[in-house]
Amino acid sequence: MTPTTDDASAPLVRDHGGGVHSLRVPIPDNPLGHTLVHLLDTGRGPVLVDTGWDDPTAWDTLSAGLAACGTSVAEIHGVVITHHHPDHHGLSGRVREASGAWIAMHAADATVVRRTREAEPRLWLDYLAGKLERAGAPEAHIAPLRAARAAGGSGGLPGLRPALPDREIVPGELLDLAGRRLRAVWTPGHTPGHVCLHLEETHPAGRTGNGRLFSGDHLLPGITPHIGLYEDPDDTTMTDPLGDYLDSLERVGRLAPAEVLPAHQHSFTGAAERVRELLAHHEQRLAGLLALLAEPLTPWQVAERMEWNRPWEQIPYGSRTIAVSEAESHLRRLVKLGRAEVTAGGEPARYVAV
Structure with a gap:
């Protein structure tokens, strides 16, 4: 995700009308700044769409935001998770402990949560080190993971003990929310079980269109x-x-x-136009990668040459790992489209245009 600068002057809570509020819950040490946690009034009590990062400041901010809305963590009836990432699912366990609320998630992301909880940190460190090695990362980039593995640490990996959900979000079905029509829309890509949530109700301000969409990280304005x-x-x-x-x-x-109510930045209209922009962006990016693949390149080499929001030399360690994964997803797409292939010759893998 391309970072953005947070607007610290924005209010903690925003009333979107029709029993929907958004709360700006901070993400520690992250240029995204905050997660927009949404609060939805229902006939059985308030329901949260996402919860924010598991951090003391985030918890205090979430609690303060709920108080500003006239409720509290203890009164939360349920938690609907758009996807398993720690800036969305991180505080779910604490909310459930304080309120007895249920937690709902798509089965594909629930599988990720279960696997993450069951695996030892060293398994993830070994996996990441091997993945980066196969992608052609230099030893200097892999060394911290090997060192953390040897020391028995987690290497700073977040969200290794996420809360297990107790309800499944079924695509196409209405969630069991008294007095509301909230339908699950499966939108894999950012994660395998990412969901958007379509509030199939007349817009409170009478705007033209089909209700409102809680879009998580799937559709963002900028x-x-x-x-x-x-x-x-x-x-x-x-x-x-x-x-x-x-x-x-x-x-x-x-x-x-x-209207779209995303998990970052701000609410916006013109969803169809934004979708067209994103489709064009990725098509242009694929075309740019194809031009790079005039010669065989490893995923690391591709990532070094791709256009990011800053020069490669200025991208921090963790973000470089994420960038390589994004390069690999684009390379896989080119292979599936028959526009690139993996060359023979073992590891690290090298891709070339065909």
Whole structure:
């Protein structure tokens, strides 16, 4: 996801009308600044769409935001998670402990959560080190992971003990929310189980369109979500996250909501236009990669040459790992389209245009 500068002057809570509020919950040490946690009034009590990062300041901010809305963590009836990432699912466990609320998530992301909880940190460190080695990363980049593995640490990996959900979000079905019509729309790409949530109710301000859409990270007004490889140490399936994302974008565009309520930045209108912009962006990016592949390149070499929001030399360590995963997802898409192939010759893998 391309970083953005947070607007510190924006209010903590915004009333979107019709029993919907957004709360700006901070993300520690992250240029995204905050997660927009949405609060939805229902006939059985307030429900949260996402919860924010598991951090003391984030918890205090969430609590203060709920108080400003006339409720509290203890009164939360349920938590609906758009996807498993720690800036969305991180505080879910604490909310459930304080309120007894249920937590709902798509089965594909629930599988990720279960696997993450069951695996030892060293398994993830070994997996990431091997993945980067196969991608052609220099030893200097892999060394910190090997060192953390040897020391028995986690290497700073976040969200290794996420809360297990107790309800499944079923695509196409209405969630069991008294007095509300909230339908799940499966939008894989950013994660395998990412969902958007379509509030099939008349817009409170009478805007033209089909209700409102809680879009998570799938559809954002001014930045593009990170589309990397789906991480699973035990799965050797050649997934196509970028292809999944592009298909999901078109699905959301057809909904034509009157307003989009994303998990970052701000609410916006013109969903179909934004979808067209993102489809064009990725097509241009694929064309640029294809030009790079006039010669065989490793995913690391491709990432070094891709256009980011800053020069490669200025991209920090963790973001470089994410960038390589995004490069690999684009390379897999080119292979699936028959526009590139993996060369013979073992590891690290090298891709070339055909």
